[in-house]
Amino acid sequence: EVQLLESGGGLVQPGGSLRLSCEASGFTFSSYAMSWVRQAPGKGLEWVSGISGSDISTYYADSVKGRFTISRDNSKKTLYLQVNSLRAEDTAVYYCAKVIDDFWSGFLNWGQGTLVTVSS
Amino acid sequence: QSALTQPASVSGSPGQSITISCTGTSSDVGGYNCVSWYQQHPGKVPKLIIYEVNYRPSGVPDRFSGSKSGNAASLTISGLQAEDEADYYCSSCTTSSTSVFGTGTKVTVL
Numbered sequence: 079e080v081q082l083l084e085s086g087g088g089l090v091q092p093g094g095s096l097r098l099s100c101e102a103s104g105f106t107f108s109s110y111a112m113s114w115v116r117q118a119p120g121k122g123l124e125w126v127s128g129i130s131g132s133d134i135s136t137y138y139a140d141s142v143k144g145r146f147t148i149s150r151d152n153s154k155k156t157l158y159l160q161v162n163s164l165r166a167e168d169t170a171v172y173y174c175a176k177v178i179d180d181f182w183s184g185f186l187n188w189g190q191g192t193l194v195t196v197s198s
Numbered sequence: 199q200s201a202l203t204q205p206a207s208v209s210g211s212p213g214q215s216i217t218i219s220c221t222g223t224s225s226d227v228g229g230y231n232c233v234s235w236y237q238q239h240p241g242k243v244p245k246l247i248i249y250e251v252n253y254r255p256s257g258v259p260d261r262f263s264g265s266k267s268g269n270a271a272s273l274t275i276s277g278l279q280a281e282d283e284a285d286y287y288c289s290s291c292t293t294s295s296t297s298v299f300g301t302g303t304k305v306t307v308l
Contacts, residue, residue, distance in 0.1 A: 113297065115244075122201070123236070123244060123287050125297040137295050140199060173243065182291035184234030184249030191243065 080104040080187045082174050087192030094164050094196070100157040100174030100189055108132070108152040111181040114159045116170035117191075126172070127159065130181060142168075164196045202227065202288055202300035209306040210278045218303045220271040220288030226298055228269035232291035235264055235273045239284045248273060275305070283307045 086098040098114070113128040127148040128137045136148050147160040157174050171193050175185035203221040210216040220227065220235075227233055235248035246255050248264035251271065261276045271290070275282055288300035 115299075122285075122302040123238075123289075123299040125289070125299060128297065139296055178246065178249050178255060180232075182230070182232040182297060184232075184246050184289070185236075185244075186246050186249075186255055188243045188245075 080176065082176065082187055082189035084172065084174055084189045084192040087172065087194045089195045089197065090164055091198050092165060092196055095160070095162045096164070096194060098159040098161065098172055098174075098192055098194070100159075102155045102157065102174075102176070105176070107150075107155040111177045112150065112157045113175050113177070113185060114148065114157075115173045115175050115185065115188075116168075116194075117173070118167075118170040121170075124170070128181065129157070135181075161194065164194070166196050168194060169196045170194060199226075199292055199294060199296055199298045202290060202298055204286075204288060204300040204303045206301070207304045207306065209308055210275075211308045212278055212280065214278050215274060215276045216278060216305065218273045218275075218286055218288075218305070220273070220290075220300050222269050222271075222290055222298075224269055225294075226269075226290040226292040227266065227271050227288075229293060230291050231266070233264065233266055233271040234289045235262075236287045236289065237282075237284045238287065244287065278307055280307050 114126040171191040176187040178186035236244040238244045252264040
């Protein structure tokens with residue numbers, strides 16, 4: 079059974095930083111692209127960033143480019159998102175998601191999410 | 199990258215069919231067959247119900263179907279059931295090597 083477990087969220091002041099983690103199990107982690115998707119309270123889904131299985135290719139939404147960095151450690155089966163220069167509008171539940179097949183084919187498996195709150 | 203456009207709400211009676219539209223551009227929906235659809239019940243994690251325009255993951259009922267024409271994609275729910283009441287989101291890859299979600303549609307079963 080595929081399991082994705084996020085951690086690292088919390089309350090942070092504007093301009094602050096956090097490192098989100100997503101521990102994966104139940105599948106060959108290095109074989110699949112992964113993404114981070116966020117959802118602000120009461121709002122819709124927003125794709126944030128994606129990374130290939132080999133860690134060679136990374137992609138970002140314009141809203142986070144230059145502030146967020148996605149990475150993965152295939153030996154630890156863990157996905158990361160370093161979030162810097164946080165703004166109030168970054169407040170959201172952050173989900174890690176595993177693709178069903180190709181990089182852009184769709185997100186089959188989701189974690190339960192970790193809440194990031196940016197507030198002074 | 200602007201969000202794909204979906205109607206804010208769609209409703210139907212049990213047993214009826216409803217269709218949710220998802221309008222993009224030639225740089226996303228119209229340019230690739232990477233449209234997917236997600237169902238999200240309140241307080242729950244999104245669930246993939248359609249991928250690559252018209253494929254269903256294992257376990258998703260065949261009442262759910264997807265299609266695409268030009269820059270617009272559609273999700274049809276046939277034989278609407280009470281448990282289908284949820285928020286639905288479309289998504290597409292883009293020419294910028296990103297992914298974009300739709301604005302979301304609330305489905306109400308009357």
